[in-house]
Amino acid sequence: MEAGTFAMNVYESAEEYLGRIPMWTRKKNSLEDIRRFLTEMGDPDEHMNIIHVAGTNGKGSVCAFLQSVFIKAGFRTGTFTSPHLIDIRERFCLNGDMVPEKTFEESCRTVRVLSEKMMEKGYCHPSYFEFLFYMAMDMFHKEKMDIVILETGLGGRLDTTNVINHPLVSVITSISLDHVEYLGDTIEKIAAEKAGIIKKGIPVVFDGNDLKAADVIRKRARELNSPFYEADKQGYEITGYEDKGWSARFQGIRGDSMEAYIPSLAEYQVMNAFLSFRALEAVQNQVALRGRIGREQIKEGIAAMYWPGRMEEVLPGIFLDGAHNPGGTEAFAKAAARLCAARDKRANILFSSVSDKDHKQMIREIAEALPLAEGAVAHIDSERGLETEVLLEEFQSFCGCDVKGFQTVEEAVLYMLHKKDEGHLLFCVGSLYLMGEIKEVLRRNGYD
Numbered sequence: 140m141e142a143g144t145f146a147m148n149v150y151e152s153a154e155e156y157l158g159r160i161p162m163w164t165r166k167k168n169s170l171e172d173i174r175r176f177l178t179e180m181g182d183p184d185e186h187m188n189i190i191h192v193a194g195t196n197g198k199g200s201v202c203a204f205l206q207s208v209f210i211k212a213g214f215r216t217g218t219f220t221s222p223h224l225i226d227i228r229e230r231f232c233l234n235g236d237m238v239p240e241k242t243f244e245e246s247c248r249t250v251r252v253l254s255e256k257m258m259e260k261g262y263c264h265p266s267y268f269e270f271l272f273y274m275a276m277d278m279f280h281k282e283k284m285d286i287v288i289l290e291t292g293l294g295g296r297l298d299t300t301n302v303i304n305h306p307l308v309s310v311i312t313s314i315s316l317d318h319v320e321y322l323g324d325t326i327e328k329i330a331a332e333k334a335g336i337i338k339k340g341i342p343v344v345f346d347g348n349d350l351k352a353a354d355v356i357r358k359r360a361r362e363l364n365s366p367f368y369e370a371d372k373q374g375y376e377i378t379g380y381e382d383k384g385w386s387a388r389f390q391g392i393r394g395d396s397m398e399a400y401i402p403s404l405a406e407y408q409v410m411n412a413f414l415s416f417r418a419l420e421a422v423q424n425q426v427a428l429r430g431r432i433g434r435e436q437i438k439e440g441i442a443a444m445y446w447p448g449r450m451e452e453v454l455p456g457i458f459l460d461g462a463h464n465p466g467g468t469e470a471f472a473k474a475a476a477r478l479c480a481a482r483d484k485r486a487n488i489l490f491s492s493v494s495d496k497d498h499k500q501m502i503r504e505i506a507e508a509l510p511l512a513e514g515a516v517a518h519i520d521s522e523r524g525l526e527t528e529v530l531l532e533e534f535q536s537f538c539g540c541d542v543k544g545f546q547t548v549e550e551a552v553l554y555m556l557h558k559k560d561e562g563h564l565l566f567c568v569g570s571l572y573l574m575g576e577i578k579e580v581l582r583r584n585g586y587d
Contacts, residue, residue, distance in 0.1 A: 191301075194346065200444075201310060211439045217231075245278075253273065311346065314352040327352070337365050344368045458478075459568075463570045
């Protein structure tokens with residue numbers, strides 16, 4: 140297709156343009172070609188202090204913990220994550236805030252001009268995620284960020300973000316079976332893809348709880364002569380639960396310890412906070428950070444972390460959790476069951492999923508772990524959204540409680556809100572897209 144086909148429309152907003160990209164780009168560019176795009180931009184990433192984060196579950200939370208610490212320590216901090224819940228600008232944070240609309244529009248225009256120029260040279264138009272990545276590099280460079288926290292999109296080895304050459308540290312969160320059609324059908328294969336972000340001689344910090352995944356990551360780090368630091372549940376001790384959060388004692392890399400408060404109802408966030416702590420310890424003496432990241436900044440940053448849609452209590456007794464694969468759902472179900480027991484209440488559930496996830500296993504885990512009283516399933520407003528009838532049949536096959544099906548998320552949310560009473564907690568889970576739709580429904584109906 141000729142470059143002119145993609146000519147810019149000056150009356151079209153950035154969001155409208157970005158929304159059209161998937162309609163006419165199906166080919167993902169090679170990492171070599173992505174590197175050439177960045178070179179045309181002046182290699183902005185080469186002038187950045189980058190922390191690169193991959194993994195199956197917990198990536199966004201680890202990014203949020205790191206972001207919070209760096210902001211507390213006085214660093215100008217840029218964070219690139221995905222997906223967004225409501226507004227696409229959520230993917231780009233400047234010092235913890237969603238990027239302003241003007242900055243977003245300007246970066247989109249810059250990358251549109253770049254894309255036209257590169258297409259005239261014979262390159263393909265960037266994919267949706269590639270385009271957003273270029274925008275992130277452009278805005279973080281122009282805004283002169285001291286630190287950039289970069290989350291991979293899918294996988295690691297072939298991920299668009301893996302064109303960066305010199306991160307301060309590579310971080311790999313927990314690994315479980317997800318995106319098996321792209322990354323492989325075993326933990327070892329997926330771990331190898333995630334370990335693809337490790338760079339020669341660059342420290343790597345990883346979740347070592349899964350022995351198979353840890354072996355793969357450790358081997359790759361040794362091949363590249365990269366210092367590696369494992370973080371697992373033996374490295375911390377939960378010392379209490381108070382004020383909707385956990386207190387814990389983290390063991391440092393050098394054998395000392397640090398007390399921390401993790402502001403989350405979900406126990407799984409303690410592990411994500413610990414992984415972030417280990418990552419910060421691994422790099423705090425590097426030239427870019429030396430003398431600026433101490434234990435007090437780490438403690439304050441961890442305690443101030445906020446990450447929406449992860450066991451978030453949006454209304455009293457109503458929780459949103461973006462778990463969207465069996466590994467994430469298992470952690471969610473454990474946290475939700477503990478909440479039910481602590482508050483002596485039964486659980487209602489609102490569930491949805493996209494079609495390429497192991498939704499049957501997710502539903503089974505929820506049904507087996509929670510004291511369910513009533514459930515609802517709904518179709519997400521996406522071509523990937525699983526049909527209500529399929530969800531209803533699967534839920535009814537695993538759950539002995541009453542389950543109702545709805546064709547829209549709004550219908551399901553309003554029904555479950557109407558049914559809510561003091562004897563039950565409502566958990567909404569299954570997809571980050573579902574979390575975004577629910578938040579929008581609550582906003583439209585005056586619940587925010």
